[in-house]
Amino acid sequence: MHLIAIGGSDAGISAALRARELDPTTDVTVVVADAYPNFSICGIPYYISGEVTHWRNLAHRTYADLEATGMNLRLDTLAKKIDVEARKLLVVSKDGTEEELAYNELIVGTGAVSVRPPITGLDQLGPDDGVHLLHSMDDTFALTKTLERDGIKRGVIVGAGYIGLEMAEGLTMRGLQVTQLEQLPEVLPTVDPELGAHVHAELERNGVTVATGTKVNAIEQTDPAAGSPLAVQATGPDGSDLTYPADVVLVVVGVRPDIELAAGAGAELGFKGAIAVDRRMRTNLPHVFAAGDCVTTHHQLLGTTYLPLGTTAHKQGRIAAENALGRDREYVGSLGTQVVKVFETVIARTGLRDHEAQAADFEPLTVASQADDHKAYYPGSHPIQMRYTADRRDGRLLGLQLLGHLGSEVAKRVDIAATAIHNVMTIDELSDLDLSYTPPLGSPWDAVQVGAQEWVRELQASPTTA
Amino acid sequence: MHLIAIGGSDAGISAALRARELDPTTDVTVVVADAYPNFSICGIPYYISGEVTHWRNLAHRTYADLEATGMNLRLDTLAKKIDVEARKLLVVSKDGTEEELAYNELIVGTGAVSVRPPITGLDQLGPDDGVHLLHSMDDTFALTKTLERDGIKRGVIVGAGYIGLEMAEGLTMRGLQVTQLEQLPEVLPTVDPELGAHVHAELERNGVTVATGTKVNAIEQTDPAAGSPLAVQATGPDGSDLTYPADVVLVVVGVRPDIELAAGAGAELGFKGAIAVDRRMRTNLPHVFAAGDCVTTHHQLLGTTYLPLGTTAHKQGRIAAENALGRDREYVGSLGTQVVKVFETVIARTGLRDHEAQAADFEPLTVASQADDHKAYYPGSHPIQMRYTADRRDGRLLGLQLLGHLGSEVAKRVDIAATAIHNVMTIDELSDLDLSYTPPLGSPWDAVQVGAQEWVRELQASPTTA
Numbered sequence: 067m068h069l070i071a072i073g074g075s076d077a078g079i080s081a082a083l084r085a086r087e088l089d090p091t092t093d094v095t096v097v098v099a100d101a102y103p104n105f106s107i108c109g110i111p112y113y114i115s116g117e118v119t120h121w122r123n124l125a126h127r128t129y130a131d132l133e134a135t136g137m138n139l140r141l142d143t144l145a146k147k148i149d150v151e152a153r154k155l156l157v158v159s160k161d162g163t164e165e166e167l168a169y170n171e172l173i174v175g176t177g178a179v180s181v182r183p184p185i186t187g188l189d190q191l192g193p194d195d196g197v198h199l200l201h202s203m204d205d206t207f208a209l210t211k212t213l214e215r216d217g218i219k220r221g222v223i224v225g226a227g228y229i230g231l232e233m234a235e236g237l238t239m240r241g242l243q244v245t246q247l248e249q250l251p252e253v254l255p256t257v258d259p260e261l262g263a264h265v266h267a268e269l270e271r272n273g274v275t276v277a278t279g280t281k282v283n284a285i286e287q288t289d290p291a292a293g294s295p296l297a298v299q300a301t302g303p304d305g306s307d308l309t310y311p312a313d314v315v316l317v318v319v320g321v322r323p324d325i326e327l328a329a330g331a332g333a334e335l336g337f338k339g340a341i342a343v344d345r346r347m348r349t350n351l352p353h354v355f356a357a358g359d360c361v362t363t364h365h366q367l368l369g370t371t372y373l374p375l376g377t378t379a380h381k382q383g384r385i386a387a388e389n390a391l392g393r394d395r396e397y398v399g400s401l402g403t404q405v406v407k408v409f410e411t412v413i414a415r416t417g418l419r420d421h422e423a424q425a426a427d428f429e430p431l432t433v434a435s436q437a438d439d440h441k442a443y444y445p446g447s448h449p450i451q452m453r454y455t456a457d458r459r460d461g462r463l464l465g466l467q468l469l470g471h472l473g474s475e476v477a478k479r480v481d482i483a484a485t486a487i488h489n490v491m492t493i494d495e496l497s498d499l500d501l502s503y504t505p506p507l508g509s510p511w512d513a514v515q516v517g518a519q520e521w522v523r524e525l526q527a528s529p530t531t532a
Numbered sequence: 533m534h535l536i537a538i539g540g541s542d543a544g545i546s547a548a549l550r551a552r553e554l555d556p557t558t559d560v561t562v563v564v565a566d567a568y569p570n571f572s573i574c575g576i577p578y579y580i581s582g583e584v585t586h587w588r589n590l591a592h593r594t595y596a597d598l599e600a601t602g603m604n605l606r607l608d609t610l611a612k613k614i615d616v617e618a619r620k621l622l623v624v625s626k627d628g629t630e631e632e633l634a635y636n637e638l639i640v641g642t643g644a645v646s647v648r649p650p651i652t653g654l655d656q657l658g659p660d661d662g663v664h665l666l667h668s669m670d671d672t673f674a675l676t677k678t679l680e681r682d683g684i685k686r687g688v689i690v691g692a693g694y695i696g697l698e699m700a701e702g703l704t705m706r707g708l709q710v711t712q713l714e715q716l717p718e719v720l721p722t723v724d725p726e727l728g729a730h731v732h733a734e735l736e737r738n739g740v741t742v743a744t745g746t747k748v749n750a751i752e753q754t755d756p757a758a759g760s761p762l763a764v765q766a767t768g769p770d771g772s773d774l775t776y777p778a779d780v781v782l783v784v785v786g787v788r789p790d791i792e793l794a795a796g797a798g799a800e801l802g803f804k805g806a807i808a809v810d811r812r813m814r815t816n817l818p819h820v821f822a823a824g825d826c827v828t829t830h831h832q833l834l835g836t837t838y839l840p841l842g843t844t845a846h847k848q849g850r851i852a853a854e855n856a857l858g859r860d861r862e863y864v865g866s867l868g869t870q871v872v873k874v875f876e877t878v879i880a881r882t883g884l885r886d887h888e889a890q891a892a893d894f895e896p897l898t899v900a901s902q903a904d905d906h907k908a909y910y911p912g913s914h915p916i917q918m919r920y921t922a923d924r925r926d927g928r929l930l931g932l933q934l935l936g937h938l939g940s941e942v943a944k945r946v947d948i949a950a951t952a953i954h955n956v957m958t959i960d961e962l963s964d965l966d967l968s969y970t971p972p973l974g975s976p977w978d979a980v981q982v983g984a985q986e987w988v989r990e991l992q993a994s995p996t997t998a
Binding site: 076106109118124375376378381404416442445473477478484488491499500502503511 | 909
């Protein structure tokens with residue numbers, strides 16, 4: 067039995083680890099496009115910031131750790147073509163040598179690539195000019211090379227999603243003056259703007275200039291005498307022309323699935339052009355599985371969607387391997403649970419927001435509330451902002467968004483809700499949960515229960531659909 | 533409709549609040565034995581330590597807040613006798629005036645009282661001598677009065693449960709030299725000794741002298757010339773006689789239900805002599821409900837037990853009020869979820885430990901494991917110690933004990949397990965949960981999932997019952 071996993075990131079490595087764990091007689095090869103297997107992409111902002119002192123520390127496991135499991139790693143090797151019929155994978159090494167690898171089962175974990183928005187100049191300018199995308203370790207090295215140059219003072223970040231926000235913090239920590247540009251009306255558009263506004267304020271409190279509703283049109287090189295070598299041209303929310311001088315520009319507006327290899331072999335594509343898979347992570351091609359950021363995601367409340375996340379990739383890779391080895395396990399599905407730290411603020415969400423729930427034919431009510439992270443009499447208490455979404459008809463819990471202070475256990479509080487949604491609980495039933503309490507860390511009714519009770523109260527006050 | 537709640541702590545006040553919320557036409561009286569309604573007993577150690585700057589801050593709600601809900605508070609009033617037949621409650625005021633209050637429904641929330649262990653001298657010595665129990669606000673004031681005296685340097689704490697440990701921290705923060713004596717072989721006997729040993733080390737790291745396996749026999753007054761006015765006589769684990777000089781002695785070895793009033797009226801008693809109630813919080817007496825630390829506790833995995841906790845009292849009081857007002861809601865049950873902070877260490881548990889699960893006819897396997905609270909490459913990472921208990925036969929999750937660093941989100945991580953147990957999940961299913969991840973706050977597989985996977989691995993390595 068020879069299993070090949072394509073991709074050295076979360077899905078591919080998880081698959082390889084699981085296969086070796088389940089059956090040590092399985093011959094496992096992982097084809098890795100670069101020299102950095104099992105690196106934590108999510109950790110890149112903390113290497114840029116200087117908090118991670120060496121890039122090697124970003125590896126979840128070292129090369130030696132991975133080899134010790136008995137898997138065979140083919141680094142700097144590009145998977146070029148899948149011959150589905152013959153079960154062969156054509157790979158090409160860095161030196162151009164081509165080779166055909168035979169497999170019994172194949173797991174495609176090609177991941178995602180950075181979206182290149184239609185900004186004039188973005189195709190002409192690159193890392194050497196101080197203009198960067200950021201998704202891979204090679205991108206990371208290119209960016210740190212720019213940042214190590216003399217006179218890098220002003221950074222402009224295009225995009226205010228997870229990576230954009232983390233990079234605003236990272237570049238600020240490195241001493242840059244940071245401007246963050248976001249086309250949408252508020253930063254962190256994956257949560258409600260009421261919470262995004264708190265993040266916006268947190269950025270500004272930490273010296274970041276934030277411009278929302280601002281569409282970037284062009285990145286230009288300027289006269290070196292201008293002070294900064296680059297200028298970002300944008301249109302403000304009132305239609306005005308804006309110019310932001312920059313020594314470094316980072317374009318981080320999201321990712322799209324890397325499906326070229328699989329599509330070339332005839333793989334069916336699905337939501338947002340990702341590789342279509344079933345819940346056993348099977349593509350439509352025999353003996354070809356796929357997992358991670360390159361595939362459609364089964365969501366417990368939405369059905370099929372696209373939601374590239376490391377947590378999901380780890381789970382899917384593991385399940386792909388189990389099924390490839392003849393076991394039977396389904397991917398139970400994502401809830402889109404996410405958390406991000408922005409300076410001293412933590413924002414988390416799980417499940418659906420109001421408009422998402424509406425689009426999925428629920429009858430949602432979303433109620434904002436606030437409760438202390440721990441008893442206010444104990445020092446260091448901070449409020450947690452909550453937005454609960456549940457169905458008006460039966461009270462089914464659909465989603466929770468939380469925002470609080472670093473140290474307020476926001477990340478694991480959202481996980482209580484994720485566990486509750488996973489188990490199809492109603493929001494009223496959250497009050498039955500026996501949650502832990504000590505004054506320095508909680509309240510007799512935990513914040514997440516206070517918010518749930520507020521939702522129930524609000525429904526009783528306005529029981530009919532709006 | 534006149535509802536009387538007896539007791540100004542969690543159960544009584546929760547009941548009164550819920551009754552007023554559900555039906556503002558309900559006439560609600562709360563009979564409170566002292567002058568401190570709705571005070572947070574759990575917060576006392578933090579007032580003693582000086583972290584809570586004024587004792588009034590310990591009130592969950594002020595007197596004015598409570599009155600604003602429309603409830604009627606009878607402070608410094610002792611409930612003396614229930615006339616079940618006539619539905620009348622005899623109360624006596626501080627000045628000795630007796631009065632009969634008529635009720636339609638009665639909720640007994642008399643709480644618990646400190647256990648007085650059989651220690652020679654404990655009955656003769658009291659607060660004026662520097663010997664204290666600690667359960668009420670009056671106990672608190674007596675203790676602070678002692679601590680404010682000159683020359684209070686050495687404190688001996690008898691007992692190393694939750695309150696004992698918190699008081700060791702509190703007295704240390706106040707500058708006392710603290711000795712903690714525990715009769716059992718390890719501190720914090722509500723968790724496995726492997727975790728208790730970490731707490732033991734944390735106490736010693738912070739200057740507390742800890743003597744386990746040490747039985748206290750007597751508290752004696754000494755010659756003032758001896759340096760300290762008190763001496764605690766004990767027997768060490770090797771049978772040796774030990775003497776601990778003390779300026780203040782705190783005896784905190786647990787509580788027992790305060791059932792006198794209810795028992796006098798004919799209430800049936802149950803587990804550990806607590807008032808027997810059903811899951812609607814009904815006693816055997818018509819129109820008499822009971823809730824909180826004075827009643828037997830329904831446990832989701834054990835059935836009937838006794839587990840006095842503030843979280844439970846809040847829930848039960850609320851449910852008692854709902855049923856008293858003619859609604860129908862059952863108390864779903866406790867899981868014994870608890871957390872305590874001891875200096876920089878946090879210890880939490882939910883569900884059952886191995887021996888408890890065995891006694892309840894499960895076939896438990898308990899597996900110890902360890903995982904980082906967040907990605908080790910991000911600064912400030914600490915390991916979390918885990919002990920997972922699940923049933924060998926079907927993998928049903930039965931319990932989790934966690935120990936970690938303050939800031940490692942241990943309290944809310946145990947709540948993920950509490951939510952999972954509530955929903956009768958298997959330990960293997962924990963790997964399906966979509967939990968939040970960002971490198972500063974977690975890992976792609978959260979620590980609680982890593983521990984669950986370790987349990988599954990361990991079962992496969994030794995599948996048969998030991």
